[in-house]
Amino acid sequence: MALLGPSFQTGRSALAAYQSALAIVGQNIANVGNPNYTRLSGRLTPQLGGPTLGGVAPGAGVRLSHLNRHIDESIESQLRLAIATRSGADVRRTQLSRVESLYNELTEQDLSTQLTQFFSSFGEVQTAPADGAPRQGVLVAADAMVRTIRRQRSGLLTQISDLNQLAVEGARRAGEIAREIAQINQQVVSEEARGQSVSGPLRDRRDTLLKELADYMNVQVREQPNGSVNVYVGSQPLVEFNRSRGLTTQIELVDGYERASIRFADDQSSVVLRAGKLAGIVETRDVHLVNQLDRLDGLARGLIREVNQVHGQGRGLTGYSSMQSAHFAANPAAPLGSTAAGLPFPVQNGTMIVHVRDPQTGQEITRQIEIDLDGIGSNDTTLETLANDLDEVPGLNAFVGSDGRLNISGENGQQFWFTEDSSGVLSAVGIGAFFTGTDAATIDVSADLRRDPGLIAASASGAINDGDNAGLLAVLGDRASGLLGGVGLHTYHSRTISELAVSTAAALGELDASDTVFASLTAQRESISGVSLDEEAINLQKFERAFQGATRYLTVLDSLADEVLSLVR
Template identity: 25%
Template structure:
């Protein structure tokens, strides 16, 4: 082999070792970088050449590529786990907030307001002519109406917050789609020019994770980059182009009377395409499900309670329209206690300085008559058909208990999906993350190769110098 060949081999080996050392150094530098994927140099022998004697002799080594260490199946499982984690996390947050609105541990509680109202009715039945008892009953009625209004408004606020989060999630999804398309182009350009695109691929993987949290996706690697599809198969990104963006349209009024939104896809003209199956998982599915499900049901339950309370109390106050007797002996046939039709509008109609005197505690003008007050007090233990054949207090207890149970189940589900996602992330970190012990070993290995290549160059130079001396 010619001395020049030795020098060429040593030079290429030196360059390959230098590149490998750079890759290892970059791994070490990014040991704490979130989402960084370990890179390795793929060393490849240079083509052999034939000598004059017909012997094939190697010509050295080069770095064929700088490759990321990845498990494609694990990456896909991680995206799916992120979808589940974000979905269950959103459900947990919404149902926990709802349970807080209906929480009976807070004061004043709805159950406490109901019992306080019926306690005041009991007191009035014991002293139907008492001014203090009458004023207390009115005060408790106003307190109960206020609690129903407050909780109805709070549920409506939760629904508005869920819809705002829904819109924000769709916006984040579109941002992620744009980043994925841009990075597809950047990666193709870099790799076509022979450059490593590992950092760009990590950024694209982060964008895919963001998108997967909003809606379930499917990914396929192609020569033009990663193709991203929704759960129903609709292509969202193909190469460097966003094929379908997430579109929003109004879908009717919410509990607060303002518009809610529905997500779909936008075609090339920007027209809305309704594809509910595309958003069956992820944050969009969770937020829409709670917004249109549990929150509406909770509001409806409060409305049913308020409507039944208004109907039953007014039936007794007016004696079914026949009229009970107030403190001044007047008829209450046209003097209902409550107004409104639901939890949002319920109110006490008896106002003014003589409001307490207009409560119909009696059915006659006989002194001490408390028949109507007794019937009002007995409402506490009366099962109501419109409430599912339970009492007012039982209905409130069931409503708040169910909300707490739903929130607890949501927390358990969120914890389980979080644990699975963390387990998969740990597996990825073990396989694709940076291990300092391994990198330090590689550092020494490539350093030794670099030193040996440098020594080979020195030897080649010395031999060449000796040959030059002989020639002279």
Template identity: 25%
Template sequence: MTMISTAASGLSATQVVLNTISNNVANSETDGYSRRTVVLTSQASGGVSASSLERQTSFFLQQQTWGSTSEVGYYTSYSDYSSYLEQLMSSDSLDITSSLSAFYSALESASSSPDDEALRTAVLTAAQTLATTFNALSGYLDDIAQDVNSQIDSTVTQVNDLSAQIADLNQQIVSLQSQGLDTSALEDSRDAAIDSLSELVEFDVLAQADGSYSLTLPQGQTLVSGSNAATLSWDSSSGLSLTFGKQTTSISEEMSGSLGGLFAFVNEVLEPTQSQLDSIAVAVAEALNDAQADGYDLDGDSGAALFSWDSQDPAGTLSVSSGFTTDDLAFAGSSTTGSGDNDNLLAMLELSEDQQSDYTALVTWLGQVSSQASNALSTSTTLQSSLSDSLDSISGVNLDEEAANLVVYQNIYSANAKVLSAADELFDTVLNMF
């Protein structure tokens, strides 16, 4: 190779490097951008060539980061809903303990004059308020369940959209790489899509020889393979399923990612809370109904049931029995002692402590669940941040490093230009000799 062609190859290769440095600097604040470097190769006949453009990243760290992102997504959903539920259950306006306290305070006030109409009215009003509080709280829990179901539907849609996007990017990358073209920008886009997907569901990523990525769920089902993506479906009655091609399989709801966090919240927190609230409502109502049955009303008749409810939804349907009046309050311990008897009323008051303690225990448990979820979220977020920093140290753009490289390759470019100029002068001198 002549002196001129050698210098020209140096100018050409250095120009590629300078263009790459310029692109790195321009994208230094672009989310998901991976730093590019140029591989320079010495040619056997002399000179240099820019043989390839390399995207700087670490597949191992990417895998670790995607896994940690799934954990963050899981605990974010779990923690957010658990915290909200705990705050709801302990709020002043919906606190069953407060309503129970108000009811038993009204009973205690009536104990001094059990035949006083105003005091009996206060007891009945407090009973109605207690039932209404159970109804309202149950309604809010139903609202949370509907909100979670809506969030699950939305998340499943996002999973399907991102899976299809990754499959499409796989196809483009494979096609361009087979033509020897640069796919760095497409690979950045694919990694960004996988990062978004990892927040929603847990999966494993396998790099294929053709440049594509295959994604599989923890149970082994294929989510993305080459240019094909599976479709995730969910129904509150039949659960989660995955369709790939003509095959549909059931999917376990036990997974990481925000989708798994939503399922875990429903199964481990919301449904147990709803069940316990129903149990407390039934326990309170049955105890007071039994106490009523042990006493006698103003007419000297055995006490009627104070509360009624639907066994399919106790807390949501609890109410003062239809037609129940202040005269039906069975405060007397005997049918013959008269309206001033408060023996049975005093027996009712003894129920207070146990009933309030059951609800307090439920709220305390929710507080513990919320605290544990918050701590787990903090831990997983710290790990994710650490892994992300490690990945950024490889793929991120360091402006100081790029500036130093710019100076180096500017000098190399100038030196090659001088060689080319000198070669041109020498060639002119040789020509002028003849």
């Protein structure tokens, strides 16, 4: 049957080719709802054949020579970048909105309102300095404000801890994805080396993993001639052929806060993150949240320093009979303004007045205490020399305890207080302090004032009915503070809230913009890589008829073969 053999081969090749073409159409239709699927098509190629008996060479049929994936790598790259940008913006927006909820501004319980209520409460004391109720109101307002400051700081620290955990989980998942990509690289190379076309399912799975990896970090993908891909984070390789460097985290203490840093597992080098969830986590934690903590600590420091400085220069319904400074010196023999002294607030060259009064006789003496911090000679004031100067004042005993705190007491029930401090030593050492502590974590109302609200220093002159010092405290929220960059407490806090609002709005705007870009790129990808049922229906009909035609052709050949055989019987 050599006469019809080539014709049968042509028919068989047509059946095989169009059966494969129909299988491709079926695969496309089956994945029409799969957003990660890349449309396939086959390339039909005529086969060469020898001449017929008539001397012509029409060919030896057809074969499906290549399987095409309809994909635009440029769009895929842009889509991965859009995914990373959107994910990072979403993390920032979510976490900054959480901070806004923590601050709870524009309510009656927010810190802005409580600051106003605290300073306003001193106005009530100024009006009735001898009345106990307004003094109690000051303590209530102060307690509410302190609780809010400490609650907000605790909330920010909790959020930082949560972000550290998200960083650990995100790095773990990204590392798993990278390992799977490396494994698929090996499978793609092996599979395609055996066949004649690309492995659609493996490549689709790898592309899906690359997009998932882009959700966590900025990645660049470079396909190699053997079909594998190398994956880079910035300029640093993460996956090369069948090897992944892996990702891990390391907990570090930076500026007093624990931070989970993202590192390559193979050599512990840092991963440079510019987009994606992990970049959003790191930026939100290290920039926005740490800044909020610093500003909250700054507000608390400014509040403690400014209130204590004014409060320490006034007198309550009675003077102090004894006190211990709220702060201690790390080295009592070091000049007060030096780093070695370790005082929490600045001290400068100046003076202060100490008043000592005998409540029995009404006799009062005053002494000016010099705070020498001019740096000339070796006689700059230390906590020890300050204690000695105070101890020399008639009616006073003063010494520095083993804990580095200044202790002052009146002899035989005599009372004392301080005024006209131009050096800042009262707030630096914590003499006559309203607040204890040095930052948002440690701020509290003095235990002495809690025990005796009469010690609230409303008087500037020492007279019981004088509320002038309370008046100074009432307007203190608007007075410029050197610790706060030359602005008042109200302005400083308002700027904190404004900066947060701007950052949140920027993150939301970036998220909206990236959503738009992502939607546009997704539509472009769908137009190239997506499955059109209308188009597949046309292909289905075309290849069905081609298959039927090949079947009919073989049937005719079979009939002809029977006739030829009948001639030789």
